[in-house]
Amino acid sequence: MDPYLCSLLAGRHLGPAPEPGERMPGQGIARVVEAPSGGPVRPGNRVVLDCGWTRWLTQPADGLQPLKLPPDIPPQTALGILGMPGLTAWAGLHRMATVKSGEVVAVSSASGTVGAAVIALARAAGCTTVGISSAGKLDYVQNELGAHFVLDRGQPLPEQLKNLKVPRIDVYFDNAGGAVLEAMLSHLALNARVVLCGMMAQYEQIERPPGPNLGPVIGARASLHGLVVYDHFDAMPTFLEQAVPLYQAGRLHCHETVFAGLAQAPEALCNLLGGTSHGRVLVRLEPSF
């Protein structure tokens, strides 16, 4: 389950919205039941693909690849911290923001999969990390994900930022939009970089709300960069080369909330968007395969 599914339904994502009756899109891990011999996959292989919300799928074998993760790593991480959300964090930090050791990196929706990966990868790059989340998840963000500092997005951010025991923000990874983005733009260091990755605050709104005043961006000589992870799949091997050892060392992880059975999928999406779950939200098909 990914937050973008909601903006997709609203017709505001990159592709067209699915019509009523069409299959909901979404990434999944599938097991190959039948495959032509001599092709890239064999029966029994696990594959990551855009299968959508379904139990069975017929799909051309070309372009499929067996999932290649070390056997000690649970396969569902390929949908999360070692998959597209992890790559999103890596591309934002290293390709768009080009983080440097010693910088201050802040991230909103810090308890989500992308947020967890941003914190872990920024720490690995030698940065000080600031996680922004709702009050009930701050303990998780600080003590499990390892953010050096946390901000409660339910309380006024300008005051919390003023009292923060670190200099201004060098890199802000925005998954939120709205008031959080506005507050963070007023607390940027000179030459700060902002990665615009998601607009959680507006996914469920019909009309696009106004955005932040951009005056402070000029004052800070900052830059804002729109990130779409689809542009960065070529970096997956580079990302995994760094991320798999971090995962195995326990320094890159993410809570998983698993819903059982495809019938729970709508509930799972609502949970994710309502903020009642945290970390990666997954639906496991029942009976499991």
Add this chain to the structure above:
Amino acid sequence: MDPYLCSLLAGRHLGPAPEPGERMPGQGIARVVEAPSGGPVRPGNRVVLDCGWTRWLTQPADGLQPLKLPPDIPPQTALGILGMPGLTAWAGLHRMATVKSGEVVAVSSASGTVGAAVIALARAAGCTTVGISSAGKLDYVQNELGAHFVLDRGQPLPEQLKNLKVPRIDVYFDNAGGAVLEAMLSHLALNARVVLCGMMAQYEQIERPPGPNLGPVIGARASLHGLVVYDHFDAMPTFLEQAVPLYQAGRLHCHETVFAGLAQAPEALCNLLGGTSHGRVLVRLEPSF
């Protein structure tokens, strides 16, 4: 006269606002009356400096430099098209947006000094140019400044953009903020660059108004860059190397509105901000020196 003076008075520029009774800041050309012998300037030299609104000024000679422009170029261009506003355009196009030949470059407040320089420098770089201005200045922007296309900022921009006979915008140089910026962000090409240079729309407002929704920036994988010209004075020689021959060839120019006498300075600033003048607004001291 520069638009930033108004945000400076409102306390929103980089430095503190002048107190009532203090001299208004501003760049000018002065003639040296007295100077220590052996220093960098001699009596009679013209110098560009931050003199503010004054007729006489005592100033350390260190750091002053005689104005060096070819004798066929009027000295006041050093305050305009061949000075800070020209350098602003150059730095935005070449350092922040890294324009490439064949790209579509749009600029707001196109009839102003920065706008005129953006159009000329973008044309010189092989780009197609789009000037945005008020209805009464479109003829000037197209026929005198040489913009390939013009947009009337007083009419709905989304429709005008849709009917524009060029592809989407690769580089947008924003001097306006507000509704113009919002409309332009929805018409960006993939990987577009936006230079945030001024917020004319909000200079006279007490509270910072909301800004544009940034969703389209993500969709376009665009980047926004805050530009402060003070960071780019090192590029002045490089800029002039390109700009002086363009000026001499008649391909870089800008209308001048000249007010006579220091007492006209407040009127000149109001004129600039109210949009009733166009091009460079200057105040000539009377009697001239």
